Amino acid sequence: MKKFLSILGVLLILGCEPFVTEFPDTSNPVPYEATSKSKVFWTFKLVEVSGTDSLLSGTWKMAPEAGALAVGPEPNNGDWWSNSEEDVTTRACYFDDEYVFGADGSFQNVLGTETWLEAWQGVSEDQCGAPVAPHDGSNAATWDYNAGTGTVTLNGVGAYLGLPKENNEGQLPDVDVPETITYNITLSGNTMTLVIETGTGVSYMGGNIKVVTWNIRFGIARFPFFGDSCGDDVILDDATIEENMAAIADSLNAMDADIVLLQEVDVSSKRTGYMDQVKYLLDNTNLNYGCYASMWKADFIPSDGIGRIDAGNAILSKYELTDAERIQLRLRTDQDGLTQYFYLRRNIVKAKIPALAQGEKDLFAVNIHATAFATDDTKQQHINKYVEVLGDIDANGDIFVTGGDLNSVPPSSVTDFCLSDMCDGDDYHTDQAEEEEYHKEGSYFDNFDGEPDILVPLYDTYDVAIDTASYNLPEHFTHAPSTSMIDDTTATMYDRKLDYLFTNGTWDSGSGRTHQAAWELSDHLPVSAVVNLGGE
Amino acid sequence: MKKIIFYFIIASLVFGETKKWDAHSAYLLPQKRWEMGLFQPFRYGYSESIEYSVHPLWFFVMPNLSIKKSQSDIAGFTAASQYKIVYPTPFLNMIAKEGTMGIIAPEFRMPPMLGLSASWLMSKNMAGVNLTLNGGLDLGVTFGDLDTRSTIDIPLVYHRLGVYYNKWGIHTGLDVQKNLTQKFTVLFDLDLKFLPGLAEVQIDPDASKLMGEYSLEHKLLLIWNKSENFRVLTGYKFVMGEYPYGSDMRLLPYIPMAEIWVPIIEFQWARKKR
Helix, strand or coil: CHHHHHHHHHHHHHHCCCCCCCCCCCCCCEEEECCCCCEEEEEEEEEEEEECCCCCCEEEEECCCCCCEEEECCCCCCCCEECCHHHHHHCHHHHCCEEEECCCCEEEEECCCCEEECHHHCCCCCEEECCCCCCCCCCCEEEEEECCCCEEEEECCCCCCCCCCEECCEECCCCCCCCEEEEEEEEECCEEEEEEEEEECCCCCCCCEEEEEEECHHHCCCCCECCCCCCCECCCCHHHHHHHHHHHHHHHHHHCCCEEEEEEEECCCHHHCCCCHHHHHHHHCCCCEEEEEEEEEEEEECECCCEEEEEEEEEEECCCCEEEEEEECCCCCCCCHHHHHHCCCCEEEEEECHHHCECCECEEEEEEECCCCCCCCHHHHHHHHHHHHHHHHHHCCCEEEEEEECCCCCCCCCCECCCCCCCCCCCCCCHHHHCCCCCCCCCECCCCCCHHHCCHHHHHHCEECCCCCCCCCHHHCCECCHHHHCCCCCCCCCCECCEEEEECCEECCCCCEECHHHCCCCCECCEEEEEECCCC | CHHHHHHHHHHHHHHCCCCCCCCCCCCCCCCCEEEEECCCCEEEECCCCEEEEECHHHHCCCCEEEEEEEEEEECCEEEEEEEEEECCHHHHHHCECCCECCCECCCCCCCCEEEEEEEEEEEEEECCEEEEEEEEEEEEEECCCCCHHHCCCCCCCHHHHHHHHHCEEEEEEEEEEEECCCCEEEEEEEEEEECCCHHHCCCCCCCCCCCCCEEEEEEEEEEEEEECCEEEEEEEEEEEEEECCEEEEEEECEECCCCEECCEEEEEEEEECC
8 A cells, every 4th residue: 555655646746747947057147138229329520621612522620629539329429438638639640630522522531641540450559550451541432412311421441530440330340341431410610520320239438337236126126025024925016016127227227337236136937927127127228238147947936826936146238248157156055955946046147248358358247146044154155156256257367346145244244133124923032932943044144153254355355345444334234124114104224234346456436335215126225336447 | 635635636637638438538438437547537427428527636625527418419420518617716725825835826815716618529430540529618707806916827727727817718629549459549639728818808907917828738648458447548748838928838747856757657447336
């Protein structure tokens, strides 16, 4: 009979509709692009230095003033870069270049012995130098003005206005040298303003980069979710999710970050109406590229009505991401096998951002969400791995900007939040509680030797966005569980710091901010800082 | 115990629609004969023209009953009608809970619901092949608000329960069975379920998107008929359809821990009541 029951049990399990868990332990992050990426518009302002009564024919030069060259997401916009007055001097070899529109329809770039050369033209760094063919005026070319469409077209390989690399197909050397280039033109007196759209994405023109880290709690804001607060609800309605995500997108747009490190993002989960939140944020912010790595992915979690889940970490960026990598963190060892099987697979996501490379140094964005509830040494293992990953980048001579929800308090912080996080019916710090659970998981930060100082190696080695003098100040607290929202009139918005930004470069002094105004959008608050990358 | 019941109930969805001994054909069981399987309902030939069936383990948490009645032959086809009634509310509320085996989120209470189904079946033996065509109407009657977030979004289950959210649905299918030898039989079946207009029936448009108007289930089984009273079946079931999260397809059964597909193994018994 016993044997029969065993066989029957096996057969029952075989016949069971699978609660398939697709462990993403070895999978690479999923790449994303915004449906409609930012467009790149260059604007060139030229002045006529000698001419005829004819509309265009004559000799033109770049206007010797700040903003004569500008690039941004819209025409006549220099949000991403524009030349300074100083550039007019340092690039005098360029500002004296002539654009000659012949009355007979001919066109010529007259550059003299020197013009401004960029790295793509074969020089080690941007500098004055002898013009490089075919952008040296050596080829015959013509011009054609169309008043109806407000455009001027140059015909001839190598003929250009403003900058030789910018054309209708994109940017050299990524595209072939075109035979024709068409510019939108506006004429006013002796001034010509040209606009050309050179593709999608954002052109990095040097300068500092703003980085944000934010655990967005899968867009449920302060919803009393059963898993991390005293609530007992699991599934939020679609309309509220969309409303929350729209507010998060607005907040990211207001911060105008170049790189965003997100934790707890859902891409296909029942609890959040199967919204692809990575896609949503890319389509509703000025960020263009993303990569996503699952932390929790299963066709069906047979517990608490969670059902299908795909949640994880994401890196979003204005600039293209490459070489994305998902680095698995150790699983908790304080769980039984079955629970561990269905539990989170925490990870680090790392991606290269080629556009932000500084000379030979690549720039990497690294995003982590460390364990929250482990009571063993899992958190130490996660931080150790994080330190190792960052150390490897540093040892290679590359640059990283990194951050995330480390689920660890800063050195010298309060480490025990059991009582303030306690839910109705809970019992901690009593003899009775000791029999089961003396401390509340996730609310106590001294589970093993060294946990209170677990972040010291990071603080000691790298530059931190919120410095050691400030990290325990209330204005830099980033988290309070939604427990505090049980009573609408008494809310603890934030009472500890768990979210961090580090770099092996240098944060712009005083640029580190904790955006506490966003406290209603998640149980974690975004932290931002500006990293100095040198350049222009 | 609850877990075992749950496993059995879900499992029977995979195995519960085998045909022979002609469970899904227009042929009725001989009078006083009963048949049952591990995952098959208990069927009983009440008379030469009426057959009852019930899922015995389901019955205590999801009361159900099916009656098949023979009809006049049509164009050389044996015809029968089948009527089913099921009351799923107790079972669904049992799995709307916190913790392990909480399949539905605990914040949802399922209202009283009745599932009604009427089918027409036509069978014919053609050149040694038993062919059965079936089609019918499903009704889901709910006595209270049913939150669209309470769906169970997994193959086999979603479209069966979808009728309660959509209020109605239709189903059609084809079974083909051929004896390879005296002892071995092969069964091929195809079932389509439609929930027309599912995406437009939102009671609360803010709650959650209802999507997934169809599912297709296909099964291929090799059957070893040891005797008139015992047989063993093995094969696979393939499911594809639309779900709230998109289109999906699956080969079943599947072992979660090992993450592999394994063949169906089913035992069926039959006897004649004296």
